[in-house]
Amino acid sequence: MTIPPHLYERLDREFPDASLRFLLDGEVPLETLWSGEEVAVTLPTPLLGKFDIVIDNYSPGVKQDEIPADLDVPIINSVNQAFISTRLIVPDQSTVSVDINDTDWKRLNTIADGMQWITSQPVTQVVVSLDRSLExxxxxxxxxxxxxxxxxxxxxxxxxxxxxxxxxxxDELVIQLPANAVNARYEWNGIALDSSQVISPSNHRPIRLEKPMSLSMRLSPEVVSLSYQSLGEAEHWPNGLSVSFPVFAKNVWINEVWWELKLPPTQHLLISPASMTAQFQWKRDGIF
Structure with a gap:
């Protein structure tokens, strides 16, 4: 098979197998014979029918400023292309997504270990990126x-x-504030978080709060506090107002939520339409 130039440049020329391993059915290491960017893989015994050769590529990690990145895929030279296919799997709990712009790729819906695409066309590179969505x-x-x-x-x-x-x-908490939130402040166990501990991408993507190093030896429970401002909706206020709360990833469970609402003296909390029934009893507290 042929190793793409970008991938070949990252390999140790004297010990290429240290970075690129070939495993029969994902378990048995195979012997290889290298000649420049070409590599021949020797099977332990003659095989007929379907079998898998898994290629482990130990590439360096992708930095945040290198998103998206190209993933190089070795090319197998075969007379009968119909027997050759490339499959991409993204595990369910991974933050990696695959940009599939080529119509030759087909989505496989019935799988047990994550999202999957397959193609029988020659593939040299695939674009991958980190998916920052809460999903x-x-x-x-x-x-x-x-x-x-x-x-x-x-x-x-x-x-x-x-x-x-x-x-x-x-050690960290992933959270997404409402789209109109401004002037956000964060605390972890009473310690204010600085800019280096709040990883905040643009366009209202989820942010990552990192636990201060001074609390690294502290055991659970953790107490995370935050505050933010939201601009009013002039076209709806005072006839109505929507209040949005922070949201977490789908596997974050909240057992109990308490919400306290304080209105200005000139406004009141009404239930409309009349057919609706309040699930809680509200009362005004204080003048401000």
Missing amino acids: RSPQQLRIEKAYLQTVIDGAGHHVTHATYFIRDSI
Whole structure:
């Protein structure tokens, strides 16, 4: 088979097998004979029928400023191309996504280990990228209680304070604020997080809060607090206002949520239409 030039340049010329391994059915290491960018793989015994040769490529990790990146795929030279196919698998809990722009690739829907595409056309490179969406976040944890407080002023602007009591001992928390959130502040067990501990990509993607090093030896539970401002909706206020809360990945469970709402003296909380029934009893508290 032929090794793409970009991939071949990253290999150790004296010990190419140290970076690129060939395994029969994913388990048995195979002997190889290299000649420049060409490599011949020797099977232990003659084989007929279907079998898999798994190629392990130990490529360096992709940095955040190198997204998307090209993944080089070795090419097998075969007289009968119909017997050759390339399959890409993205595990369920992976944050890696595959950009499939070639119509030759077909999505395989019935699989057990993640998203999968297959093609029988010659493939040299595949574009991969890190998917920052909450749907692809691998984080799994349980939040015992969440306390949220929303304070609304006369113009419809509001500030939301949120505190989460987390059962598990974690080093980071993936969270997404509402699209109109500004001036966000974060604390971890009472310690304010600086810019190096808040990984915040653009266009309202989920952010990653990192636990301060001074708390690295602390065991669970963790307490993460945050606050942010939201601009009012002039066209709807004071007739109506939507309040959005932070959201987490799909495998993050919240056992109990408390929400406190504070309105300005000139506004009241009404249930409309009349057929709706309030599930909680609300009362005004304080003047501000």
